Amino acid sequence: MSRRRIGFWYRLAAVIAKPPLVVLFKRDWRGMEHIPAEGGFITAVNHNSYLDPLSYAHFQYNSGRVPRLLAKAALFKVPFVGSILRGSGQIPVYRESTNALDAFRAAVTAIESGECVAFYPEGTLTRDPDMWPMAGKTGAARVALVTRAPVIPVAQWGANLAMPPYAKENKLRLFPRKTLQVKAGPPVDLSGFYDREPTPDVLKDATETIMAAITELLEELRGQQAPAEPYDHRKARAEQRRKAAGEDSK
Numbered sequence: 001m002s003r004r005r006i007g008f009w010y011r012l013a014a015v016i017a018k019p020p021l022v023v024l025f026k027r028d029w030r031g032m033e034h035i036p037a038e039g040g041f042i043t044a045v046n047h048n049s050y051l052d053p054l055s056y057a058h059f060q061y062n063s064g065r066v067p068r069l070l071a072k073a074a075l076f077k078v079p080f081v082g083s084i085l086r087g088s089g090q091i092p093v094y095r096e097s098t099n100a101l102d103a104f105r106a107a108v109t110a111i112e113s114g115e116c117v118a119f120y121p122e123g124t125l126t127r128d129p130d131m132w133p134m135a136g137k138t139g140a141a142r143v144a145l146v147t148r149a150p151v152i153p154v155a156q157w158g159a160n161l162a163m164p165p166y167a168k169e170n171k172l173r174l175f176p177r178k179t180l181q182v183k184a185g186p187p188v189d190l191s192g193f194y195d196r197e198p199t200p201d202v203l204k205d206a207t208e209t210i211m212a213a214i215t216e217l218l219e220e221l222r223g224q225q226a227p228a229e230p231y232d233h234r235k236a237r238a239e240q241r242r243k244a245a246g247e248d249s250k
């Protein structure tokens with residue numbers, strides 16, 4: 001299967017985004033040899049800054065295998081930005097469950113056509129207080145088990161130092177000059193899940209396997225050890241509500 005060509009809209013986005021990235025940031029890129037030269041595949045990427053999609057896209061673009069990212073549908077309505085997203089073949093994701101299947105089908109079709117589809121399995125910026133990957137959602141695992149395509153884990157660090165997530169003042173902190181670190185790893189071994197029914201438990205286990213691979217790469221980038229248990233935002237919110245209810249009852 002042939003790789004996706006770098007068309008006009010992708011090149012335009014690169015012309016706009018790459019010069020400031022090159023000037024304002026240093027780069028530490030590793031593992032590009034793990035990006036498949038041919039055929040469809042999935043990348044699964046951690047998310048800790050509004051800036052890191054540009055960091056990852058720069059890395060991936062330079063590998064020669066441009067990704068199709070799953071992006072919030074609202075972004076496709078933004079003038080000019082929407083034109084670039086549509087023109088470069090990015091995949092809109094809708095909150096409605098019925099339309100969410102369209103993104104799933106589009107991802108499967110793209111991979112079966114020999115393209116790269118990038119997933120942010122956390123679904124949003126990490127809420128982990130120390131910026132480690134959270135528990136992931138099952139979308140990447142679902143597509144991986146249907147297509148049996150390679151899943152390449154990608155960890156990144158540094159964009160969050162320039163633009164911290166959820167900061168009260170979302171200002172760029174460009175100086176001293178930050179290093180955008182991106183590391184791709186070998187394909188995640190999901191073969192043990194291929195011949196099993198994709199039940200919620202199977203999808204959860206496959207997702208945890210993917211997230212563990214991303215977290216291991218991030219440990220290498222940061223030189224630190226991640227918590228044994230990934231942060232689960234839903235559990236944390238439930239615990240906060242439980243505590244609040246207990247205090248209100250006193």
